[in-house]
Amino acid sequence: MNEPANPGLAAFEDQIRAADAHAAGFLAGQGRGLETAMPAALAPAWQREAVATMDAARKRDALKACRHLTxxxxxxxxxxEAPHVLHCLxxxxxxxxxxRCSECGRLAGRLSLEGGLEDVIRxxxxxxxxxxxxxxARSATAPGGTFGNG
Incomplete structure (x- = not known):
């Protein structure tokens, strides 16, 4: 049997895979739509902007996390609406x-077929x-979200 070259790194990679599987299972359990593979280069503008804001907060040491994350x-x-904060599931x-709605700022309403619409990228x-x-959501030219009809 071959031992990994770096057992600590192998254990960390296992933890990352487990966390990723947990996120996928959480979304599926919440009914937040079917996953579709998307190359990072094709990510929508809202996600690219959130990544840039989150990364800028990280570089300023201003990235925050809820108390449940370790x-x-x-x-x-x-x-x-708050890309400088990491939330546990x-x-x-x-x-x-x-x-709040990312376009007009009003309360988005419960995420449901009758209420607001959520776009999710995992x-x-x-x-x-x-x-x-x-x-x-009804007036948007962009494709519908991954959860709710708006």
Whole structure:
């Protein structure tokens, strides 16, 4: 049997894979739509802007995390309205009721067929999310979100 060249790195990679699988299972369990593979180069503008804001916060040492996240690899969610804060999956799920539309700023409403619409992009370990109220979702020229009809 071959031993890994770096057992610590192998263990860390296993933790990353487990965290990524946890994020995928969480989204599936929440009914947040089917996954579609997307090259990073084709990411929508809202996600690229959130990545840039999050990275700028990280470089300024201003990136924050909810109290449930530790230094261990764990899935996290980044909301487009606050990309400088990492949320654990429980905090992310609880935020549905008070999230604001990323286009007009109004409360987006409950994420449901009748309420707001959520766009979700899942990368390795991280879930990127934005919401739109029903009115903005209906008037958008961009494709529909991954959860809710708006």
């Amino acid at each position: 230094n261990a690899p764990a899935p996290a969610a980044i909301l487009v 429980d905090c992310y799920a609880r935020r549905d009721a008070d999230r 990368g390795p370990v991280v879930i990127w999310s934005r919401v739109r109220c029903a009115r903005c």
